[in-house]
Amino acid sequence: MYYIYVDPALLGVSLEFFAFPGYTQLSNTVQCLANIQSLRGTPPPVRIGGTTQDRATYNASEPLPARFTVSDPTQAPTTLTYGPSFFTLASQLPGNVTIGLNRQLNNEANTLSAAQQAVSAMPNLFAIELGNEPEFYASGSPIIPAGQSWSPTTDAASQQKWHQDLRNTIGKSIGQGAVYLQPPTWGTAELIPKIPNAISSIFSFSGHSYPQSACGGASTNLQTLQSHTGIISYTSQYKVEATAAHNAGKHYFLAETNSATCGGGGISPTFGAALWIMDYSLQAVLNGVERLYFHQGTIANCAYCWWGQNIVDGPYYGAAFLSQAIGTDGHSVAMLDSGTDSTVIYGIFSSSGLPLRVLIINTAFFNGTGTRSSVTVPLTNIQNTIPVTAQRLTAPAATSVVPTGGTSPITLAGRTFTPACTSSGTQVVENVSVISGSANVTVAASEALLVFIRP
Known part of the structure; x- marks a missing residue:
C-alpha cells in the first residue's frame, strides 16, 4: 500500500483576474471559503490570475480595484487597469494568495511596480506568476522578440530574465514558474533545464489542466469525466512535471484546473463533477501535485464555478466532502x-x-x-x-x-x-x-x- 502526504491546503480556488473584485462582493464567498477552512483547519489557498492577467496594466493612481468595460456581462474584458486597492482586497483573504501578473504586454517595469505593491500590501502573499499560459501568446504579442518566433526556448529565456528581475526588485524568491497548459512540449520538466540562472529566484512551478474542452462548441461527456480509470490515466501525466519540480527543490501545483476549458460546458455544474473533484484531486496527489486551484471565471458565465450569485453549485459538494474526508487530522x-x-x-x-x-x-x-x-x-x-x-x-x-x-x-x-x-x-x-x-x-x-x- 502506497501512502502519500496530503497538504493541509490541498484544495484551493483560482479566481479569474478581472473577476476577483466581484467575487469579494458576493455574499457567499466568505462563507464558502470558511466552510473548507473549518473542515481542514487551514484556509483554502487562492490564486488570482488567468487570461485577463495578461490584459491588465497596473496604475498606482487608480482608485478602483479594477477598471474595465464590457458590453456583455458574460464576457471578459479585452483590456483593464487595476490599482493598489486590488491588493488590499487580496490581503483580506484568509489563506495564502498567489497573484498572476502581466508578461505578455512586455511592460516589465509596470509588472515589477505591481509586484512591489503586492509585497507591501499583502502579508498573505504566497507566490507571483509572470504571465498566464504563454504557449498561447499570439504572434503579435509584445513579449515576442522582434524577428523571433515564440517557442518553449524563447519563452524560457523570457521567464529566466523576468524571474531574476523579480527577485532582484523585491528581495525574495517568490516567483511561480512555467504556468503552462500543454506539457510536455510546454511544461515544467521542459522548462527547468533551460533556466539554470533563475532556479534560485523561483519558489514554485505550476501547470494548468482541464480534462475536457468546451471551447468553440466542443462536446463534453460527463460519464467520461467521472470515470475512475479515465481519471487515473489522465492524472498520470502529472508525475513527470511534479518530479522535475521536486528534484529542483521546488513545489509543484496545479494553479488552474477544472473539468473543461472555456467555462466548463454542460458537465461542469453537475453532481458527477462533484464526484470527479474528489477522485481527481486524490489521484493528482498520488502523482506528486501538492495543491489544486479550481478555477472560477466570469461570475455571470461560469458553469464550473463552485459558487456564484445566489447559488452554491454541485461541484462544491465534492470539495466539501473531500475536505471532510481528509479532515484536520488526515496526514x-x-x-x-x-x-x-x-x-x-x-x-x-x-x-x-x-x-x-x-x-x-x-x-x-x-x-x-x-x-x-x-x-x-x-x-x-x-x-x-x-x-x-x-x-x-x-x-x-x-x-x-x-x-x-x-x-x-x-x-x-x-x-x-x-x-x-x-x-x-x-x-x-x-x-x-x-x-x-x-x-x-x-x-x-x-x-x-x-x-x-x-x-
Whole structure:
C-alpha cells in the first residue's frame, strides 16, 4: 500500500483576474471559503490570475480595484487597469494568495511596480506568476522578440530574465514558474533545464489542466469525466512535471484546473463533477501535485464555478466532502482499490499511520433513468470496540444540478448548502454494523460514502 502526504491546503480556488473584485462582493464567498477552512483547519489557498492577467496594466493612481468595460456581462474584458486597492482586497483573504501578473504586454517595469505593491500590501502573499499560459501568446504579442518566433526556448529565456528581475526588485524568491497548459512540449520538466540562472529566484512551478474542452462548441461527456480509470490515466501525466519540480527543490501545483476549458460546458455544474473533484484531486496527489486551484471565471458565465450569485453549485459538494474526508487530522492518503473498475476506495491515515476514514466513490454512471445499480464494499480489520459510522453524498443522478436560488437535489449527510453557503437540514449519520472486525457498506452508482472507522 502506497501512502502519500496530503497538504493541509490541498484544495484551493483560482479566481479569474478581472473577476476577483466581484467575487469579494458576493455574499457567499466568505462563507464558502470558511466552510473548507473549518473542515481542514487551514484556509483554502487562492490564486488570482488567468487570461485577463495578461490584459491588465497596473496604475498606482487608480482608485478602483479594477477598471474595465464590457458590453456583455458574460464576457471578459479585452483590456483593464487595476490599482493598489486590488491588493488590499487580496490581503483580506484568509489563506495564502498567489497573484498572476502581466508578461505578455512586455511592460516589465509596470509588472515589477505591481509586484512591489503586492509585497507591501499583502502579508498573505504566497507566490507571483509572470504571465498566464504563454504557449498561447499570439504572434503579435509584445513579449515576442522582434524577428523571433515564440517557442518553449524563447519563452524560457523570457521567464529566466523576468524571474531574476523579480527577485532582484523585491528581495525574495517568490516567483511561480512555467504556468503552462500543454506539457510536455510546454511544461515544467521542459522548462527547468533551460533556466539554470533563475532556479534560485523561483519558489514554485505550476501547470494548468482541464480534462475536457468546451471551447468553440466542443462536446463534453460527463460519464467520461467521472470515470475512475479515465481519471487515473489522465492524472498520470502529472508525475513527470511534479518530479522535475521536486528534484529542483521546488513545489509543484496545479494553479488552474477544472473539468473543461472555456467555462466548463454542460458537465461542469453537475453532481458527477462533484464526484470527479474528489477522485481527481486524490489521484493528482498520488502523482506528486501538492495543491489544486479550481478555477472560477466570469461570475455571470461560469458553469464550473463552485459558487456564484445566489447559488452554491454541485461541484462544491465534492470539495466539501473531500475536505471532510481528509479532515484536520488526515496526514496521508492511500488508494485501496484496484484502479480497474468504477469502485474507488481511499484510506485516510493519521500522522502515526492509524486509519481514520475510508472514502468510497461509486463512479458508475447513473443518469436518473432505469435501475440504479450499487456496489457492496467489504471493510476488514476494524477494531470492534470503536463505533463505526458513515455519511453519504448523494443526488438523484450524476446529471443533477442545483437550481439558482432553489433547493439543492444534492445532499451531504442529508444536508444541503443554501445560496448563502450555510448548511441546512438535519444531518443523517448511518451506523455501520461490525462483526468480528468486518463490515459491508453499500454505495449506489454515482454516489459516495465516507466511513468513519476511528472517532
